[in-house]
Amino acid sequence: MVDKVSFINSKTLRKDAFVKVRGLLKFTNDLEVPGMLIGRIVRSPYAFADIKSFDVSEAMRLGAVVITPDDVPQKPFNPRLVSVNEVTFKDHYVLTRKPRYVGDPIAAVAAPTEELAQKAAESIKFEVERVYEPVLDPFKAMSVESPLIHEKIMKGDEWIEVKNNVAATLNYVEGDVDKAFREADVVIERFFKTGKRYHMQLEPKAVLCVPEADDKITIYTTTQTIHNTRILIHQIFGIPLSKINVVKVPIGGSFGSSIQTNVLVPIAVALCLKARKPVKLTYTREEDMLDHSNFTFNFRIKIGAKKDGTLVGAEFENILDVGAHQIQPYPLLGTSLGWFVSLYKWRNIRYIGKAVYTNKVPGCALRGYGAPEVTWAVEVIMDELAEKLGIDPVDLRLKNYVGLGDVFWGQGPTVRSVIKSDGVPELLTKGKELIGWESRGRPEDKKGRFRRGIGVGRGFHTSGAGGPISGEVIDYSGAVLRLNEDGTLEYITALQDHGGGTLDAHVKIIAEELGVPPELISLATATTENTPYDVCTHASRGTYVGGEAARRAAQLVKQKIFEYATRLLNRVVNPEALKIRYDEEVKQTIIYVEGSPDIKITLKDLARTAWQRNWGTIAAIVSYRATSAPPSFTVYYVEVEVDTWTGKVRPVRVVAGADVGTPINRDLVEGQLHGGFAMAWGMAFIEDTPYNPETGELLSRGLITDYKIPTAQDIPRVEDFKVILANTYEPTGPFGAKGLGEAAMNPAVGAIANAVYNAIGVRIYELPMTPDKLLKAIKEKEGD
Amino acid sequence: MIWVVKITFKVNGQPITLDVKPNELLINVLRDKLKLTGTKYVCGIGECGACTVLLDGEPILSCLTLAVDVNGKEVTTIEGISKNDELSEVQEAFMEEGAIQCGYCIPGFIIMSEYLLRINQKPTEEEIKEYLKGNLCRCTGYVNIIRAVKRASESRTTKTG
Numbered sequence: 001m002v003d004k005v006s007f008i009n010s011k012t013l014r015k016d017a018f019v020k021v022r023g024l025l026k027f028t029n030d031l032e033v034p035g036m037l038i039g040r041i042v043r044s045p046y047a048f049a050d051i052k053s054f055d056v057s058e059a060m061r062l063g064a065v066v067i068t069p070d071d072v073p074q075k076p077f078n079p080r081l082v083s084v085n086e087v088t089f090k091d092h093y094v095l096t097r098k099p100r101y102v103g104d105p106i107a108a109v110a111a112p113t114e115e116l117a118q119k120a121a122e123s124i125k126f127e128v129e130r131v132y133e134p135v136l137d138p139f140k141a142m143s144v145e146s147p148l149i150h151e152k153i154m155k156g157d158e159w160i161e162v163k164n165n166v167a168a169t170l171n172y173v174e175g176d177v178d179k180a181f182r183e184a185d186v187v188i189e190r191f192f193k194t195g196k197r198y199h200m201q202l203e204p205k206a207v208l209c210v211p212e213a214d215d216k217i218t219i220y221t222t223t224q225t226i227h228n229t230r231i232l233i234h235q236i237f238g239i240p241l242s243k244i245n246v247v248k249v250p251i252g253g254s255f256g257s258s259i260q261t262n263v264l265v266p267i268a269v270a271l272c273l274k275a276r277k278p279v280k281l282t283y284t285r286e287e288d289m290l291d292h293s294n295f296t297f298n299f300r301i302k303i304g305a306k307k308d309g310t311l312v313g314a315e316f317e318n319i320l321d322v323g324a325h326q327i328q329p330y331p332l333l334g335t336s337l338g339w340f341v342s343l344y345k346w347r348n349i350r351y352i353g354k355a356v357y358t359n360k361v362p363g364c365a366l367r368g369y370g371a372p373e374v375t376w377a378v379e380v381i382m383d384e385l386a387e388k389l390g391i392d393p394v395d396l397r398l399k400n401y402v403g404l405g406d407v408f409w410g411q412g413p414t415v416r417s418v419i420k421s422d423g424v425p426e427l428l429t430k431g432k433e434l435i436g437w438e439s440r441g442r443p444e445d446k447k448g449r450f451r452r453g454i455g456v457g458r459g460f461h462t463s464g465a466g467g468p469i470s471g472e473v474i475d476y477s478g479a480v481l482r483l484n485e486d487g488t489l490e491y492i493t494a495l496q497d498h499g500g501g502t503l504d505a506h507v508k509i510i511a512e513e514l515g516v517p518p519e520l521i522s523l524a525t526a527t528t529e530n531t532p533y534d535v536c537t538h539a540s541r542g543t544y545v546g547g548e549a550a551r552r553a554a555q556l557v558k559q560k561i562f563e564y565a566t567r568l569l570n571r572v573v574n575p576e577a578l579k580i581r582y583d584e585e586v587k588q589t590i591i592y593v594e595g596s597p598d599i600k601i602t603l604k605d606l607a608r609t610a611w612q613r614n615w616g617t618i619a620a621i622v623s624y625r626a627t628s629a630p631p632s633f634t635v636y637y638v639e640v641e642v643d644t645w646t647g648k649v650r651p652v653r654v655v656a657g658a659d660v661g662t663p664i665n666r667d668l669v670e671g672q673l674h675g676g677f678a679m680a681w682g683m684a685f686i687e688d689t690p691y692n693p694e695t696g697e698l699l700s701r702g703l704i705t706d707y708k709i710p711t712a713q714d715i716p717r718v719e720d721f722k723v724i725l726a727n728t729y730e731p732t733g734p735f736g737a738k739g740l741g742e743a744a745m746n747p748a749v750g751a752i753a754n755a756v757y758n759a760i761g762v763r764i765y766e767l768p769m770t771p772d773k774l775l776k777a778i779k780e781k782e783g784d
Numbered sequence: 785m786i787w788v789v790k791i792t793f794k795v796n797g798q799p800i801t802l803d804v805k806p807n808e809l810l811i812n813v814l815r816d817k818l819k820l821t822g823t824k825y826v827c828g829i830g831e832c833g834a835c836t837v838l839l840d841g842e843p844i845l846s847c848l849t850l851a852v853d854v855n856g857k858e859v860t861t862i863e864g865i866s867k868n869d870e871l872s873e874v875q876e877a878f879m880e881e882g883a884i885q886c887g888y889c890i891p892g893f894i895i896m897s898e899y900l901l902r903i904n905q906k907p908t909e910e911e912i913k914e915y916l917k918g919n920l921c922r923c924t925g926y927v928n929i930i931r932a933v934k935r936a937s938e939s940r941t942t943k944t945g
Contacts, residue, residue, distance in 0.1 A: 013879050020887035021875040021894060023822020023862030030821035200922055202826050202834060202888035252824075252888030253922050285827045499886025499923050667882035667928075674925030675885065704831045712916040712926040717909060718934075721927050 006582055007511040008664055008735055012518050014504050016250070028206035028222050028249045029282045036208070037065065038114045039271050039281035040121040041264065042107035043290065044099030047134035047359040047696025048149065051097045054107060055125040064109040064120030065275040069095045072270045076154050077236055080260035080328045080364070081228040082465075082536055087472050089168055089326045090154040094236060094266045100149050100324035101359050102697045103290030105263060110271040110279045134696030138298065138321040138356035141165040149324060149357040167326050167355040170333035172413065175348030180313025184304030186388050192299040192377040193766045195688030196321070198289050199366055200709050203252025205262045205291060206282040209272040217272065219246045221265050224258045224496050225536035230528045232261045233269055241528075248526040254498045255679075256365030257292045259538045260327045264291070286702030293689055295329060295355075295363035296321035297336075297373040301381055303346070309391045311400045313348035316340050320355040320363070327364040329355035331473065334412025339374040339746075342410045342631065343459065344382070344400045359696045361689070365538065367676075368461065371410075371746040372683060375459040379750025380763065383455070393754070394428050394437065397458050408631055410462040411539065414471025417628035421738070423659030423726020427635040428458065430724050431655045435637035443761030452641045452652060453759025457751030460633045463730075463739035464541030466626030475539075476625040477546045478532025481510065481553035483561070483618040485611040487589070487604030489516060490524040491553075494531035495546040500741055501668040502542030506550040508664050509734045513554035514561075515582040516589045516603065532623045540632065540739030543664060547734040549624035556620035561603065564610050564618065565591040569599050628732050632743040633659040636677070636751035642759045644778055647771025649685060649756060651677075653720040656748075661730035661738040669740060670723045676744030677721070678710045684752045685768050686710070791855040795820065796864025804851040811835045811846040814861060822862035822891045826920070833919030834892040837861045843899045862891035865898060873943075874898050877936035878929070885923030892919050897933045906937055 019025040044051075056066040072094040079092055095105050107124050111117040135141045135149060142164045150162045181187050207221040217239070223229045226246040234241050251258065268281040283291060300317040318336050322329040333353035341349060368375075386393040402408055404422035409415055432438075440454035465475040480492040491510060497503040503523055511518045534546065562575035572578060572593060580603075583590045592600035610618065635657040641650045656673040663669045686708050690699045700706035715721065729736035749767070757763050762777040788803040795818060804813060814820045814837070826834035828847050835846040838860040865872050874897045877883070884890050893916065900907055900915040907915070912933045913926075921929065 014882075014884060016887065017879040017884050018871075020884050020890050021871060021878050022866050023820075023891040025887055026821065027824075027888065029825070030815075200920075202824070202832070202886065202920070202922055204826070251886065253886040255922070285829075499888075501885070671882050671885060671924055671928055674927040675923045676925070678925035679922070703829060704827050705829060709920060709922060710925075711918075711920065712913045712930065715926050718927055718930050 007508050007518060008662065011667060012508070014501055015507065015523055025250055027203055027252050028208060028220050031208050031220055032280065033208070033210055033278045036278040036280050037110035037112055037275055038117045039108055039110040039268055039279045040117040041105045041267060041287065042121050042124050044102060044104045044106050046099055046128065046131050047102050048132040049099055050129040051099070051106060052127040052129040058123035059109055059120035062111065062116060062120045062123065064111040064117060065271055066107065066109050067095065067270050067274055068107045069093065069097045071274060073236055075236070077232065078326060078328060079232060079263060081231055082259060082474055082538065083328055083331050084472055084474060086156040087330055088156060088328065089330055091150050092263065092325050094270055101361055102695070103361065104324065105267060108267045108271055110275050134359040135165070136358050136360060136691050136693060136696060138319055138358055141356050141358050149359060165357040167322050167357050168330035168333060170330065170337065170353040172337055172349065172351040175313070177313045177315055177348045177350040180348040181304045184312050185307045186385065187302065187304045188381055188384055188388065189300065189302035190381050191765060192301065194297045194373045195767050196293050196296045196360070197366055197683060197687040198293040198689050198707055199255045199257040200704065200707065201253035201255055201257055204283040204285055204288040205258065205264055207265045207268045208278065208280045209268040210278040211272055211276055216243045216245060217269065219244065219265065219269070220249045222251050222258055223261060224254055224498065224538060225534065226494050226526070226528050227533045228536055229261045229265060233266065236266050237269060237273070244528070246528045248494065248496060251496060251498055255367045256369065256538065259365050259536050262291055285704060289689070289698065289702040289707070290361055292364045293361045294366035295332060297370065299377050301377055303381055303385060305385055305389065307389065309389055309396050309399050311344055311346050314346035315350045318353045321358050321360065322355045323358060323360040323362040325362040327362050329363065331412060332370050335410065336370040336374050338410045338412045339371045340378065342402050342408050343375065343378050345402055360691060367679060368742045368746050371459065371461055371742060372680065372749055375457065375746045376749040376753060379457040379747060380753050383754045383757065393456055394432055398425060398428060401458065410460065410631060411465040411473060411629055415465050415467045415473055415629055417467055417630065419631060420732065421630060421659070421661055421728040421730040422633065423728040424458065424633045426726045427633065427657035427659060427724060431635050431637045431657045434655045434722055434724070435639060435653065437637065440758055443758055446759060449645050450641050450643055451759040452639060453755045453757065454637065454639045455751045455754025455758055457636045457747035457749070457754060459743065459747030460631035461540045461739065461743035461746055462629040463544035463632055463733065464626055464629045465539045466545060466629050468627045474535050475541065475545065476623060477534040477549045478623045479549040479553040480531060481557050481620050483557060483607050485607055487607040489521045491521055491550065492524045492526050492531055493546060493550065494526050494528065494534035495542060496537040497542070498537060500672055501665055502537065502546065504668065505543045505664040506547050509547045509551045510554040512735060513551050514558055514589065515580045517582060532621060540741045540743060542739065543737050544733050544739045545624065545626045547737060548626060549622050551734040552624055553620040553622040556622065557618055560618040561591060561606060564606055564615060565601055568601055568606060568609060571599060626732070630730050630732060630738050632738040632740050634743040634747055636748045638751040638755045640752065640755040640759060642756060642774070644760060647774040651681065651716045654716055655722045655724065657724045657726065658740060658743065659726035659728050660740045661728050661733050662736035663725055664737050669725065672740045672744040673723050674721065677748050678715060680745050680748030680752060681714055682710045683767060684749045685770065688768055789852050791852055793854045793856060794858040796860055806852055808851045809847060810849040810851050810854060813851045814846060820861045820863050824888055824891055826888070833896065834889050836892040836895045838895060838899060843896055862894060865894060872898065873936040873939045874901065877932040877939065881928045881932040881935055883924060883928040883932040889919060889921045893921070893929055897936065900933065901937055901940060905941055
């Protein structure tokens with residue numbers, strides 16, 4: 001822990017809370033400009049078809065601006081620009097003549113009112129040349145009989161042919177797995193499958209594109225990355241970056257769904273360029289569900305261990321259902337392996353990873369980028385191994401986990417670093433006591449309708465995707481910090497805050513470095529014009545990477561403050577003699593000499609003097625690359641109650657433990673864990689988007705009536721949700737901090753699944769664990 | 785010819801007269817015509833609670849309410865909850881308890897919590913969950929929202945003695 005921190009350990013209100021509680025914060029869909037047109041998208045009703053021609057005459061007659069595939073560049077792109085170009089797989093078009101899932105955009109319109117735009121969109125007719133039978137199963141998609149969903153795509157700047165609908169592959173071998181299994185005392189092999197979850201971020205995606213008088217365009221949109229949005233629009237339309245300005249607008253949740261630039265952005269840009277008028281385009285909820293959902297994971301995991309619990313080898317086969325377009329499943333094949341190998345020391349590894357196209361909504365990252373899925377499967381199989389070996393599951397984890405001093409590569413084989421902070425033993429031990437682990441009992445001893453069980457899950461997430469060498473992932477951030485003429489500060493970062501309070505953490509970090517209270521540091525509007533590049537808020541990098549960029553900017557500003565102060569404080573020999581702190585008595589930040597209380601100046605006076613004497617502005621601009629991506633470890637102990645008559649499960653108690661290094665805002669850290677657990681509960685029991693096998697249409701038709709997420713009634717009593725934080729310090733992080741957003745969820749599903757087992761003695765290997773699956777399993781085990 | 789209906793109602797205390805179409809939804813009138821964008825569109829089918837407003841003091845879903853149906857009545861939106869920048873206990877409590885993350889669902893939660901505390905000064909945790917179960921949040925896991933409602937309830941009862 002940090003000594004003598006004045007702001008980091010204090011509770012402060014979020015900067016945006018005051019506008020949010022009054023409903024005054026403007027999100028993208030709340031923006032409007034004079035003369036704005038409203039856009040609507042025409043979507044394919046077919047899962048897989050060839051379109052011959054469009055008839056847009058009626059839409060034109062209605063006065064709408066219309067675009068079809070003929071009006072947009074027909075160069076493939078990938079909307080997610082986090083990977084380096086050589087491993088970016090491009091198969092998207094702004095509008096397509098060959099729709100590959102129900103909902104693929106084929107045309108778009110813009111008109112002065114939403115009603116007119118909708119009428120125009122509905123009036124567009126198109127002739128279909130051929131309709132294919134939809135391919136919805138990834139295993140079937142790989143068979144020779146299945147039609148190719150994509151024939152040719154681009155990998156970087158090269159055209160490549162797609163074979164057997166395999167979008168990307170990644171294989172990896174370390175050691176001799178076959179030998180390890182031969183020598184193991186216990187070998188377990190299991191198959192796992194997840195649901196296709198939908199992000200259900202509260203804010204549907206939206207964009208407002210405004211043509212400016214000087215040939216520029218300004219874009220306001222729901223994005224996790226303003227800079228990559230700008231680069232993508234540049235790539236598609238050939239507009240120079242200097243002519244595109246993307247403004248950072250608050251986002252109403254995202255959870256990975258806007259790491260990529262959502263396809264409505266290039267569509268709105270195309271409409272805007274054609275209409276030469278501002279265009280706003282907002283998805284309905286139903287459209288939003290057609291824009292993105294998670295990948296579906298099919299795992300085969302085989303592990304071997306010695307009698308004493310030492311792991312000797314693991315084989316991991318990962319077949320990803322990526323949907324109709326690639327939003328970079330290739331790096332997901334890498335991170336899936338990364339999560340797997342960085343959970344436990346398997347010692348010998350064989351990995352087979354395949355990403356397969358199907359005629360479904362394109363899959364993209366969803367909080368954890370495969371970690372909740374991999375961690376669920378691994379934590380379940382580890383639990384089974386512990387039982388088979390007769391070892392306490394907690395002890396088995398402690399014996400084999402990847403921890404302090406170990407090489408760690410959560411973000412895939414090219415992002416390696418060494419672990420320097422590790423709170424796992426503390427969290428596992430404390431959590432065990434708090435939940436009452438020893439008295440959890442055995443499933444075979446539990447009888448009656450309502451049965452309770454306790455389970456454990458352990459995991460981690462990286463803090464960003466940085467590393468000492470430049471690999472396949474782009475990861476760096478930037479910060480601008482300026483001292484105003486009155487002693488207040490303006491902080492500008494391209495890094496997006498999804499709502500978790502990342503930027504409040506940045507402000508506190510700056511406050512700590514400079515001794516300036518957070519309320520004097522303003523979060524200024526950020527655009528691609530006034531910020532250095534930031535890759536994206538993803539991989540739980542906001543606090544660790546962006547926060548360190550902010551700290552470094554504050555450090556530079558501090559040096560300049562000391563230089564100016566040296567000029568003002570006559571007897572001071574040089575800037576190094578000075579210190580800065582917040583003085584509680586005078587309620588001012590003061591620059592002073594230790595031991596000489598009379599030699600001092602307030603920051604306010606310094607700022608004003610520098611202005612009046614023409615010394616120039618004190619400001620810093622930083623571009624920062626982190627050379628590691630340390631793991632934030634998390635541990636969940638969960639108690640559930642299973643109703644064996646209905647198959648319904650209720651959370652009884654939760655102990656959520658996190659090793660985030662120094663918690664910058666403790667209450668926000670807790671909020672991440674609460675939210676992570678709720679999302680895990682949905683993944684465990686409710687969330688999936690099944691398709692009509694004949695038509696390839698979403699069975700829910702995009703209506704959330706059929707896509708439930710957990711409500712206030714699906715969580716334990718407030719007093720029964722306990723949060724514990726490990727007492728650790730990450731030497732590479734700002735004031736010792738690490739990330740959390742994804743780690744907050746990753747091991748929770750495993751803990752829940754293990755708790756269900758402890759209650760009723762059955763394991764479900766296919767998520768979600770719906771009541772029908774649980775009842776069937778109970779029936780099979782116990783008879784009628 | 786477009787058929788319009790003249791309606792007169794109050795929004796946050798202000799009298800309003802407007803021409804609306806018979807099929808026009810209250811949410812669109814509030815957001816597009818009156819620029820009260822604090823009321824959020826999330827699902828449009830009455831499943832999420834984000835567009836909740838008070839109609840003569842009762843919570844309704846503005847995405848399922850026709851504008852013509854508020855004729856002669858009084859609507860309170862999130863913008864009308866604080867009086868002259870002075871926050872209500874509920875708003876204060878949401879801030880204090882860290883109940884706000886992205887904030888998109890928050891207007892609906894605050895409206896519903898205001899209503900709950902008006903009809904039940906000291907709700908139990910079960911009652912809070914019962915009243916808020918129709919409001920979806922994807923960020924907070926509801927824990928701090930429930931804490932906030934409890935806190936607001938306590939500060940109200942202290943004030944009113």
